[in-house]
Amino acid sequence: xxxxxxxxRKHAPIFLVAAFALxxxxxxxxxxGSITVGQELEISxxxxxxxxxxxxxxxxxxxxxxxxxxxxxxxxxxxxxxxESWTHSDDYKTWTFKLRKGVKxxxxxxxxxxxxxxxxxxxxxxxNKCRCAFYITNVKEVLAPDxxxxxxxxxxxxxxxxxxxSIQSTNNVVQSPxxxxxxxxxxxxxxxxxxxxxLKSWTAGDRMVLEKNPDYxxxxxxxLDRIVLKPLPDAQSRFASLQSGEADIIWDDENxxxxxxxxxxxSKLTVHTYKGSGAQVYAxxxxxxxxxxxxxxxxxVMAIDRPKMSQAxxxxxxxxxxxxxxxxxxxxxxDDGALPFDVEKAKALIKDYGKPVEFKMLVTATPRGRMxxxxxxxxxxxxxxxxxxxxxxxxxxxxxxxxxxxxxxPWRIVDLADPDPQMYANFRTGSPLALAGLxxxxxxxxxxxxxxxxxxxxRTDDYCAISRLINKxxxxxxxxxxxxxxxSSAKLKGFPKIYNSVIDVSNTWLE
Amino acid sequence: xxxxxxxxxLAILPVLLAVSLLTFxxxxxxxGDLALVILGDQATPENVAALRRDMGLDQPLWWRYLSWLGxxxxxxxxxSFRTGQTVLQAVSERIPVSLELMLMAEFIGxxxxxxxxxxxxxxxxxxxxxxxxxSAFAMLSMPSxxxxxxxxYLFAVELHWLPATGYVPFTEAPxxxxxxxxxxxxxxxxxxxxxxxxVLRSDMIATLQEDYIxxxxxxxxxxxxxxxxxxxxxxxxxxxxxxxxxxxxxxxGTLIVExxxxxxxxxRLLVGAIYTRDLVIxxxxxxxxxxxxxxxxxxxDMLYAVLDPRIRHGHA
Numbered sequence: 001x002x003x004x005x006x007x008x009r010k011h012a013p014i015f016l017v018a019a020f021a022l023x024x025x026x027x028x029x030x031x032x033g034s035i036t037v038g039q040e041l042e043i044s045x046x047x048x049x050x051x052x053x054x055x056x057x058x059x060x061x062x063x064x065x066x067x068x069x070x071x072x073x074x075x076x077x078x079x080x081x082x083x084e085s086w087t088h089s090d091d092y093k094t095w096t097f098k099l100r101k102g103v104k105x106x107x108x109x110x111x112x113x114x115x116x117x118x119x120x121x122x123x124x125x126x127x128n129k130c131r132c133a134f135y136i137t138n139v140k141e142v143l144a145p146d147x148x149x150x151x152x153x154x155x156x157x158x159x160x161x162x163x164x165x166s167i168q169s170t171n172n173v174v175q176s177p178x179x180x181x182x183x184x185x186x187x188x189x190x191x192x193x194x195x196x197x198x199l200k201s202w203t204a205g206d207r208m209v210l211e212k213n214p215d216y217x218x219x220x221x222x223x224l225d226r227i228v229l230k231p232l233p234d235a236q237s238r239f240a241s242l243q244s245g246e247a248d249i250i251w252d253d254e255n256x257x258x259x260x261x262x263x264x265x266x267s268k269l270t271v272h273t274y275k276g277s278g279a280q281v282y283a284x285x286x287x288x289x290x291x292x293x294x295x296x297x298x299x300x301v302m303a304i305d306r307p308k309m310s311q312a313x314x315x316x317x318x319x320x321x322x323x324x325x326x327x328x329x330x331x332x333x334x335d336d337g338a339l340p341f342d343v344e345k346a347k348a349l350i351k352d353y354g355k356p357v358e359f360k361m362l363v364t365a366t367p368r369g370r371m372x373x374x375x376x377x378x379x380x381x382x383x384x385x386x387x388x389x390x391x392x393x394x395x396x397x398x399x400x401x402x403x404x405x406x407x408x409x410p411w412r413i414v415d416l417a418d419p420d421p422q423m424y425a426n427f428r429t430g431s432p433l434a435l436a437g438l439x440x441x442x443x444x445x446x447x448x449x450x451x452x453x454x455x456x457x458x459r460t461d462d463y464c465a466i467s468r469l470i471n472k473x474x475x476x477x478x479x480x481x482x483x484x485x486x487x488s489s490a491k492l493k494g495f496p497k498i499y500n501s502v503i504d505v506s507n508t509w510l511e
Numbered sequence: 512x513x514x515x516x517x518x519x520x521l522a523i524l525p526v527l528l529a530v531s532l533l534t535f536x537x538x539x540x541x542x543g544d545l546a547l548v549i550l551g552d553q554a555t556p557e558n559v560a561a562l563r564r565d566m567g568l569d570q571p572l573w574w575r576y577l578s579w580l581g582x583x584x585x586x587x588x589x590x591s592f593r594t595g596q597t598v599l600q601a602v603s604e605r606i607p608v609s610l611e612l613m614l615m616a617e618f619i620g621x622x623x624x625x626x627x628x629x630x631x632x633x634x635x636x637x638x639x640x641x642x643x644x645x646s647a648f649a650m651l652s653m654p655s656x657x658x659x660x661x662x663x664y665l666f667a668v669e670l671h672w673l674p675a676t677g678y679v680p681f682t683e684a685p686x687x688x689x690x691x692x693x694x695x696x697x698x699x700x701x702x703x704x705x706x707x708x709x710v711l712r713s714d715m716i717a718t719l720q721e722d723y724i725x726x727x728x729x730x731x732x733x734x735x736x737x738x739x740x741x742x743x744x745x746x747x748x749x750x751x752x753x754x755x756x757x758x759x760x761x762x763x764g765t766l767i768v769e770x771x772x773x774x775x776x777x778x779r780l781l782v783g784a785i786y787t788r789d790l791v792i793x794x795x796x797x798x799x800x801x802x803x804x805x806x807x808x809x810x811x812d813m814l815y816a817v818l819d820p821r822i823r824h825g826h827a
Contacts, residue, residue: 188595189595207678232676232773234773393547395544395548395788396547399547
């Protein structure tokens, strides 16, 4: 992160050494062997036009089959992958990437700027109605001025663009144009990339077998000969498979706190924990009563006992959040303006408001959603507010949010390399996602300033001021930070940080 | 007999039609709008309206049902919007797994249930009988997900005898395939044998009080011969029906068991479709499964009629 900013200040081309510093050289990497990954969900496919976005299981496969232009190093800064270097315009709206030469897709198609552009254009084309287009609305166009140069023209400045596009999402992974053109409908289940592993076979509902790409451009990589991905939907039997050695690494989350704690005590297992950026968040609709009054909003936030809530929902594994950035972010605030937990103050504020506080909260119709709703309901009851739980299907929440048909709704700020895309979308006046509906000129000024400033120190000041402002106005509140988990056999080495929940095993080896 | 078969067949048609209507309604009445599911984060009102028009979701319910039924009757059950697979593709890939699981479970259930029932009936009211009837009751009250986890911990995690999860096709490696199926089939069978045992036991006890059994005893026939030859066949009538009805119960069981043991069968397909709101797959699978159930029961009825002449002549 810091190296980007420093270089950005100089407005000079960055020529980074094309070496991966993802694993510390102290460990001896051993080639060969095969691992089995236990995933939560069945992978639905890889064609962006079909699947729109990858889920947690799709990400793992995509990280092995495809490459992105950039990757994140262990410090969270952008490092080269298919792109060797990059430069940007003074206004941070144009980013030019120089591509690695001599790379081929698994089907022999040469990887070049044209191939990259075709990937982008296909997703952007309104005729294709791709769900994936939603996440590239800020990219005006991608140009390919010559065979090994790609230019991104953005609608808005982005000082951290190379880090933002490092996640192995449908927008960022590069797929073979030849393959999707020739395979048509079948391409979804027969993906072709430039990545370290080639899809060998895929039995629906059972297993996906990936084999080492012998012609991988990054010499000496990957280490494992084979990766088998298996959907093991039941958390208990997934953990049992890890214990019995049928799986070498499994996906997990806080809902499975008991097993995570069991694994922490087991010397044969390693618990990989990544404290990501972002948080689980909730938005008040400030356009409707009772949330048009700041006292009510503050009272509800002050009534939340996060440590107790963490005990109730995840045996204390959930880490309380007091700002939207989280421990995994480079934004570190001395003062984020968090409101203290203070039931008495909350009661006083509600008394001061003078009218009964009654409202509905949307929760997802899942066991976890219900539990969170019930816990919050209890906290708020204690402060003198009556919350009614309205359970809705997960897919209903975005649409209710967009149309502002809610009083309070859950939302999510995911782990991203830079806070700008999500903060801007969630809080800038006029954004369809500015759910709280509070137009605040100071907030807008700070958001606008932070996205065109290269200096990390200055940006940190901006984002901390933003956090203080949001916390004071209590238009959104944050309950817990994002923590991502994977449990593996202690023999598995070289497993990187779980950025944005992506379990990337493509660089691991067995001891 | 032919007359009977035709009568039964005609009775099935309205049932199948009702099944199709219910299936369609279930999927339509589920919370959540298909258009919202597909659009996800970009479900702006305009996008949703456009997609609903494209998919015909803005048409009245009866019209949508009829057009869906029309497609179904032509063998087109639709295509998953998530994976691009047709329902028939998805189902045909997974049917063998569920069939193998159910057959194996039924087989193990009979293997435990029938001998236990005979032994209990032979000395009804004895210690063994009381113990087994009690055990059967206990087994019936154990939820299958609990049984599954206990079996996994015992046989896979502690003893390392059998795999906890996974699958290989029988054609690839018959022995491994059977090893993968032992625990899931046993899980289902443990819920299956008590029903089998109780039905057969009570029928056997009733049969053993018939006059001809007393006559056989008086003739000095061996007790084992009386049990297995004279009493078992007349007592198995109800068992045939129970076995047929069990298919339905087993299908329900596969939903849980296949998810826990990660077997790629119909149950898993259905659970996945529910989670991802893949309504096309959901409708198609429920319809096929329900039809399969109706047909299996029809076959059981036929078998019953073959076994017991009183039934086909309409005075049972």
